Amino acid sequence: MKLFDVYPLQEVQIAQAAGSFVWDEHGQRYLDLYGGHAVISIGHTHPHYVARLNRQLGKIGFYSNSVKLSIQQELAELLGEVSGKKEFQLFLCNSGAEANENAMKLASFHTGRKKIIAFTGAFHGRTSLAVSATDNSSIIAPVNESNQVHFLPFNDVEALESWFAEEGSNTAAVLVEGIQGVGGIRVATDAFLQAIRRLCLASGAVFIADSVQCGYGRTGQFFSHDYSGVQADIYSVAKGMGNGFPVAGILIAPHIRPWHGMLGTTFGGNPLACAAALAVLEVIQEEQLMQQAAQTGSWLQAQLRSFPALEQVRGRGLMIGFDVPEHASLRNNLLYKHKIFTGAAKPQVIRLLPALNLKPEDAMLFLDAIRQELQLQKQAEQAY
């Protein structure tokens, strides 16, 4: 059987990993500033993570949600503590799309309404409703087209106010990333997030903070929405939550009430996934990774701003983006010549999404590589 060929692949076969580095099958080392798409939060194969998963696997890997699994409660308590949302409720699932799908479904159950607001540039996943709320028509199959999702311009308070003046009482939810990731590291302004909070409160709509990519400490706060001083009604989390183990969830404000059968999943919240998520939170707490992400991130951003050829260096903590004119060639040279993985976004954005414990001396390898590449580009332009 062949693999269903949907991914454009880079010509590297990764065989091993530790911390912020991965090695290919020939033993060549690469610096990983992509984190497998913002997934690696505490570093590859962190010893505490490996030990906790192994221990759990030796006890029990899986049982379903038909019995009490005390490790779920243990996870809910630690997540409440580390995220600062102790009074929230946790529903566990398996992926970012599934988290957003459940968040929107829950908002609709709670309000009895159907309309969802999403924004230009948004990415919320590939399941039915999540993809309908994603601003990319090429990945929306005809069956996923929905006239219940309405897109408004990102960071436009006026457009939001006009919508709510007309349609507030029909709106179930507003779904927004604190920093758009796939959209190119676009930070939601404080005024915008505060307007969402105010308008949702006034109309009874649910404020859903998609924190799948920008959450879990990556920006230096647990949720990047925290920077704006707002509290959402639902937070969706995934990616960094399991450091590579598929685990996701939604954190739900206390005023949203559950009933038996309202949401469900077979695999969500299984003991092995909970052990992975607990190991991640324990390391975030023990090694103060949010503070590290804030410090290393602001230092790295300042370094990047010192290169005049890099335009609009932006982001928060270790969720960083910048624009480069010669995008494809720079990214390829970083990977194949300098052995450094970076992320990308359209049209010409380089995205950095490393582990939160990236060491400044390792980030220097990247800064040196960028310096060399920009110099070569300048020389080529002068020769031309």
Ligand SMILES: Cc1ncc(COP(=O)(O)O)c(C=O)c1O
């Ligand atoms: C902001 C955001 N939401 C949701 C998703 C979907 O997550 P998953 O691929 O785990 O379904 C992503 C994935 O990139 C994302 O960046």
